[in-house]
Amino acid sequence: MLYAGFMSADLPPFPKPQEPLDTPQLLEVGSAPDEPCLRADAARNRARLLEAAARLIAEHGAAGVTMEAVAAAAGVGKGTVFRRFGDRTGLLTALLDHSAKKLQADFLGGPPPLGPGAPPVERLRAFGVAVLYRSAEQLDLHLAAQPEPTRRFSHPSYRALHTHVTVLLRQILPGADHELLARPLMAFLDPALVNHLTRQCGMPMERLEKGWLDLVARVTRTEV
Amino acid sequence: MLYAGFMSADLPPFPKPQEPLDTPQLLEVGSAPDEPCLRADAARNRARLLEAAARLIAEHGAAGVTMEAVAAAAGVGKGTVFRRFGDRTGLLTALLDHSAKKLQADFLGGPPPLGPGAPPVERLRAFGVAVLYRSAEQLDLHLAAQPEPTRRFSHPSYRALHTHVTVLLRQILPGADHELLARPLMAFLDPALVNHLTRQCGMPMERLEKGWLDLVARVTRTEV
DNA sequence: AATGTAACTGGACCTCGGTCCGGTTAAGGT
DNA sequence: ACCTTAACCGGACCGAGGTCCAGTTACATT
Structure with a gap:
């Protein structure tokens, strides 16, 4: 199936011919060497940047870290950061890439109930819970990214x-507008919402989890 | 009931003591003279700014208008803009304020099915459709704001x-977690989503409307 | 080893949102 | 009419994201 594949590839050569958002950029999941032959110094700088960014963020929080600071901490120029990661979002996304890949692998090819093998509804439930807790773990980073x-x-x-x-919904509700119906479900898992509900409204994660299960139950009810 | 009241009041005196988002700032809907005795020159500049902003946005699109340009077009200094509206979002929000107030008045005290009098489910349906089309009308502005x-x-x-x-849901589903259940419904009406679905995915508004009605039907089904 | 070149580098530079503060002015009291 | 003062004004200033390009460097080819 391999429809997915998070973005993690570095930017194309330059000068940005990229509309990496239009050209789907779907890499298959398990295989790719997703560093498309980066020059040695470039690869080294990339690693340094990621490491520096992670360290600074751990120290000062994701919001209080400037691109220039990251560049300085990595011992490279600011231009290098932007060449490599495109923009701030790109850098932060790259930091989340590992956990994103893992999540994807889990629900795409891992063991049930997340992966194939379990009934679709159950997979959907497990998926939401997984995403919810993943968001909660690295909230600041998700927010900043x-x-x-x-x-x-x-x-x-x-x-x-x-x-x-969408794919799961298609299996559960053959007749519905899955593409559209998936949106509110996705929205419930939005890190910004999780942030608001937990930190500003003070809800415990358990309530969000309950909410997700309830939502899935309502949306996927087939009878009538 | 009067729980609502959009933000439109100008900023407090200065130096920004404002956490206008923490202190609820709930004005009642129909009554307020919501300009809390603004000095004559300030009021004049406020009007000029709104007018200039509206004109520039009509000409160059909401995204291509800088705060400095608005200030210049209004014949005032940049500081004045920020003093009056707080930030960019504040200015854009003020431009949307009229239609926001109208919408609010409609669903709070207008005729059915939007206003009180119709059954809650029907009000909810009408509400979504109204918000949907309102978002679609001024998409650029909503996005920028x-x-x-x-x-x-x-x-x-x-x-x-x-x-x-939330209030409508409470009437429809007495036992549910309304606060939480309202989130995915709201998310469906998010201008950013409407933008993506219509402009980037090319969906017609009719499909979104159908999608909303379907979503409401699923979420509010009461039988087991 | 020499060479050609594409890719990479770094920091000066630009833009724009947002802040600051010394000077100005409108409004109310006498 | 005048004084006091709180509110307002404007534009210099700042920080941070993002761009540019002249110089440098890694790799392939011969």
Whole structure:
């Protein structure tokens, strides 16, 4: 099936010919050497940048870290950061890439109930819970990595999740408008919402989890 | 009931003592003279700014208008803009304020099916459709006015809508977690989503409308 | 080893949202 | 009419994201 594949590839050569959001950029999941032959110094700088970014964020929080600071901490120029990661969102996304890949592998090819083998409804339930807790773990990073609203829905990592939900819904509700019905489900898992509900409204995660299960139950009820 | 009231009041005196998002700032809907005795020159500049902003946005699109340009077009300094509207989001929100107030008045005290009098489910249906089309009308402005993701859910205009949905849900589903269940419904009406579905996916508004009605039907089904 | 070149580098530079503060002015009391 | 003062004004200033391009460097080819 391999419809998915999060964005993690580095930027094309330059000068940005990229519309990496239009050209689907679907890598298969398990295989890719997803560093398309990066020059040695470039690869080294990439690693340094990621490491520096992770460290600074751990120290000062995701919001209080400037691109220039990351560049300085990695011992490279600011231009290098942007060449490699495109923009701030790209850098932060790259930091989340590992956990994103793992999540994807889990629900795409892992053991049930997340992976194939369990009934679709059950997979959907497990999927939401997994995403919910993953978001909660790295909330700050997810928040800071959120692209501007206009591109949110085109972002590869959103699309992969949305596609998965759509596919599951198709199996559960053959007659519905899955593409559309998947949206509110996805929205419930939005890190920004999780942030608001837990930190500003003070809800415990258990309530969000209950809410997700309830929502899935309501949406996927077939009788009438 | 008067739980709502969009933000439109000008900023407090200065130096910004404002946490207008924490202190609920709930004005009652129909009454307020919502300009709390603005000095003559200030009021004049406020009007000029709104007019200039509207004109520039009509000419160059909401995204291509800088705050400085608005200030210049209005014949005032940049500081004045920020003093009056707080930030970019505030200015754009003020431009949307009229239609926001009207919408609010409609679903709060207008004729059925939007206003009180119709059965709650029917009101909810009408509400979504109304919000959907309102978003579609001024998409660019809504998009540009969107606050940063962190504050999106705290923003008065969001809260008013969310509260209304919650109240309707409470009438329809006495036993459910309305507060939570309202979120995915609200998310379906998010201007950013409407933008993506219509402009990038090319869906017609009719499909979105169908989608909303379907979603409401699923979520509010009461039988087991 | 020499060479050609595509890719990479770094930091000066630009833009734009947002802040600051010394000077100005409208409004109310006398 | 005048004074006081709180509110307002404007534009210099700042920080941070993002761009540009002249110089440098890794790799392939011969």
